[in-house]
Every structure is written in structure tokens, then in C-alpha cells.
Amino acid sequence: MPRLRSLLFVPGDRPDRMEKALGLGADALILDLEDSVAPAAKPAARDMVAAFLRAERRTTLFVRINPLDSGLSDDDLAAILPARPDGIVLPKAEGATTLAALDARLSGDTMILPIATETPAAVFALGSYGNVTPRLAGLTWGAEDLPAAIGAATSREQDGSYTAPYQLARSLTLFGAHAAGVPAIETVYPDFRDLEGLAAYAARGRRDGFTGMMAIHPSQIAVINAAFAPTDAEVAHARAVIALFDANPGAGALALDGKMVDAPHLKSARAILAGLES
Secondary structure (H helix, E strand, O other), X not given: OOOOOEEEEEEOOOHHHHHHHOOOOOOEEEEEOOOOOOHHHHHHHHHXXXXXXXXXXXXXXXXXXXXXXXXXXXXXXXXXXXXOOOEEEEOXXXXXXXXXXXXXXXXXXXXXXXXXXXOHHHHOOOOOOOOOOOOEOOEEOXXXXXXXXXXXXXXXXXXXXXXXXXXXXXXXXXXXXXXXXXXXXXXXXOOOOOHHHHHHHHHHHHHHOOOEEEEOOHHHHHHHHHHOOOOHHHHHHHHHHHXXXXXXXXXXXXXXXXXXXXXXHHHHHHHHHHHXXX
């Protein structure tokens, strides 16, 4: 599984932006055939994305198709699958049923990244993604389509924080991803000019257990990559925890720097070092 700290959306009808995005440092690009492409432009966008996929592969390339019930996804898949995208971003996902439906359409090792909170039904299916397919690359969420689907005025308070229903959607995505054993990917930060706010938002995401984040603008990539990378101090501590348990095989809990460490600390330390190698 590739490292997925930063995933940059790029409109599928803008090959100039797709080419430019390759050199911006994102761990993956999401070539978009859904929201950023007008209906009349979708046929041409499919061809552009397919052509881009056939060029030399220099980074992980996902394609966001249209929802499975949109009447557009069959044409999306017919155009892009022969060009072998690394993964498909599935909007309007509603748990195991839609995951299995897309899985049946794919071959090889093509990954699937569902956007898992865009309909009311989706929220109740967030615990169902495990043990469906090894293609599952993670779970991510969004706070734009869901309020529109239920007639809410907004998903945010005046200070930009999420209102309670969307805090719940975020939390359930986080736990649904970890229950399925895959990365939890934080949603976008819309104000691409506010890099300080982005850094704080991404830091909260990492604190809470997200391992990466989607981006809507190139300026966000470096901030996101930094936020989801362990600090030197965290790496040193992780190595010290592992060394301590290696030196004391069979121990359940040990003291390190005046604090107790046990199995959860060892698991976290191993995850930090594994992330450095991916």
C-alpha cells in the first residue's frame, strides 16, 4: 500500500494541471471526473484522464469517478480502466454494498478509496467496510454533500468548526477506517489561502488518528505532508520504546523516561517506524 499523507484533487478536464501536479510533492493525485467537471465536459475529460494515465507513472494516481447510481460511472470505468489507474475514489459510497459492487468491476490490484459520508444512509454503513475486499485503501469523508442531502444550511459554525452532526460523521469515518484496518484520510480544508489554519486542522487530524488528508490546492501539499510526518522526537521515542521491549522480551509494561509504556505504546512505535519505510 503506498503512503497516503497528501492526496491532491486535480480536475480531469485540465491536462495542464495534471502534468504540473506531478512535481508538487503530493503522495497521490486524484484525477477528478465528478464535481470539478461540468456534465458536457465529462466525455472529453474521460479521454484526457485515460491519456494521462498511459503516460509514464511518476506518482500514485487515483481517479474519482461519478457515483455508481449516477448513470455516468459505467462510461467512466470503461474509459479509464484500460489505462490502469492505481486506484478509484468512490463518491457517495454507502458501505459494503457499494464497495463490493465496484470491486466486482475491477481487476488486478486497483485500489478503492470510498468517500464514505455523503448521504444519510452512508453514515449508518461506516462500520461495514472491513473484510469486503483487499482493494480498500482507506476511508475518507466529506462535509459538503451531506448537508445538502438533508437540507441543512451549513456543516460549519461561524468560526469554521464543524457542527455536531458533521463532527459525528468525521468521528465515525475515523473509527470505521480503523475497524476495517485501513488508513483514515481527513477531508479537505477549503480555504487554501489560510495555511496557518490548515496546519492546525491537519495537526488535529493526526492527533485524532487520521494518517493523511486530501488537498484542493498545490499550496496545501507541503503543510499536509509536514503535519502527517512524525517529528524527530517522535521517531527517537519510537525507537527507544522498541529497543526497550526488544531488551526485555516477554515484559508487559516497562518504564521509559519516568513513564510507563506497554503494548499500545509498542504498537504505536512500530507504526511510526513503518511509516518511515513506506
